[in-house]
Amino acid sequence: MVMIIPKNYKSDLDILETQIAIKNLKDFFQTELSKELNLLRVSSPLFVLPETGTNDNLNGIETPVTFNVPFINKKAEIVHSLAKWKRMAIKKYKIPVNKGIYTDMNAIRKDEELDNLHSLYVDQWDWEYHIDKEDRNYEKLEWIVKKIFGVFKRTDEYIVNLYPQFTPLLPDEITFVSSQELEDEWPHLEPKMREKEIVKRHKAVFLTGIGKTLESGEKHDGRSPDYDDWNLNGDFLFYNPVLDDVIELSSMGVRVDEETLDSQLKIAGAEDRVQFDYHRDLLNGELPYTIGGGIGQSRICLFFLRKAHIGEVQVGVWPKGMIKECNEAGIHLL
Numbered sequence: 001m002v003m004i005i006p007k008n009y010k011s012d013l014d015i016l017e018t019q020i021a022i023k024n025l026k027d028f029f030q031t032e033l034s035k036e037l038n039l040l041r042v043s044s045p046l047f048v049l050p051e052t053g054t055n056d057n058l059n060g061i062e063t064p065v066t067f068n069v070p071f072i073n074k075k076a077e078i079v080h081s082l083a084k085w086k087r088m089a090i091k092k093y094k095i096p097v098n099k100g101i102y103t104d105m106n107a108i109r110k111d112e113e114l115d116n117l118h119s120l121y122v123d124q125w126d127w128e129y130h131i132d133k134e135d136r137n138y139e140k141l142e143w144i145v146k147k148i149f150g151v152f153k154r155t156d157e158y159i160v161n162l163y164p165q166f167t168p169l170l171p172d173e174i175t176f177v178s179s180q181e182l183e184d185e186w187p188h189l190e191p192k193m194r195e196k197e198i199v200k201r202h203k204a205v206f207l208t209g210i211g212k213t214l215e216s217g218e219k220h221d222g223r224s225p226d227y228d229d230w231n232l233n234g235d236f237l238f239y240n241p242v243l244d245d246v247i248e249l250s251s252m253g254v255r256v257d258e259e260t261l262d263s264q265l266k267i268a269g270a271e272d273r274v275q276f277d278y279h280r281d282l283l284n285g286e287l288p289y290t291i292g293g294g295i296g297q298s299r300i301c302l303f304f305l306r307k308a309h310i311g312e313v314q315v316g317v318w319p320k321g322m323i324k325e326c327n328e329a330g331i332h333l334l
Contacts, residue, residue: 003322004116004243005329009308012165015332021162022301022313028158029300030102030125032151037100037144039127042089044103047076053276054088056081057224062111078108081294083227084278086128087255090288100129105294116243116309117299119316128292136254136289141232142176144291145206148236148250149174152204159304166306170238175202179209179220191220195246199239208234210251225264226273228253242306249300252293258283309333
């Protein structure tokens with residue numbers, strides 16, 4: 001649990017102003033995202049049945065919050081994310097190619113190590129976009145990334161217009177860098193330190209190749225084998241001047257096809273997942289090809305509203321020591 005306490009921190013927005021700003025920011029961002037990618041807003045589950053295989057396994061070590069459903073005598077899991085559920089929803093709602101869906105995803109990740117950016121509660125916009133199989137390529141990934149960065153850029157301008165005391169945070173363009181390129185340039189640094197170095201240089205980076213094994217034999221970071229194609233995915237990384245650190249606002253990627261799913265399950269030693277409905281349907285070619293991701297709602301509020309801790313923009317439960325340290329530093333946790 002590593003906290004960053006900015007020196008002489010003082011938020012430009014008080015608690016009430018912050019609540020108003022959160023509403024304005026979220027409304028603007030999701031409207032722009034929906035228009036940019038032609039997305040329909042849909043309802044989504046808070047919990048799923050394990051046997052469907054639709055819950056997100058994240059890095060493979062986190063365990064979901066579970067509860068018993070008495071009337072069916074089965075266990076249900078609070079979602080970690082909706083990465084796989086959305087693909088099934090694209091099929092269910094008969095969403096055509098070059099259109100997609102988005103939803104408010106709320107999750108509990110009880111195993112998170114709490115710090116400035118992590119809490120037990122996760123809120124994000126999960127989105128999914130229907131593509132043809134021949135569009136499962138880097139060019140399509142890059143096209144989508146640039147469109148989403150345009151939404152981030154317009155949001156930056158919108159907030160600066162609302163609050164003239166702020167100055168723009170983002171450059172005009174986003175830089176594409178692979179995880180292997182980071183390892184090549186900074187082989188002796190830990191992955192998170194490599195990220196910090198690259199965002200201090202470019203301010204806005206899309207880091208590709210998350211989950212794949214690098215030439216060193218290590219991974220830059222873990223990624224579940226059954227939704228993103230590890231060669232066609234990435235994270236939006238921005239430089240956060242308040243914390244003088246990197247902040248990840250979104251992860252996304254081209255989703256696995258039949259061949260990639262089979263290959264990545266074998267690499268991860270997770271072949272047992274083929275028993276689940278989602279995996280069986282995918283391997284049988286019964287699911288649409290998609291690209292999708294999640295965009296952290298509280299994180300974009302923290303970033304664009306120049307906050308030091310995610311607890312300033314979402315209500316949570318925090319360790320006593322963290323509450324004390326934040327109070328002393330002028331960081332008001334909700």
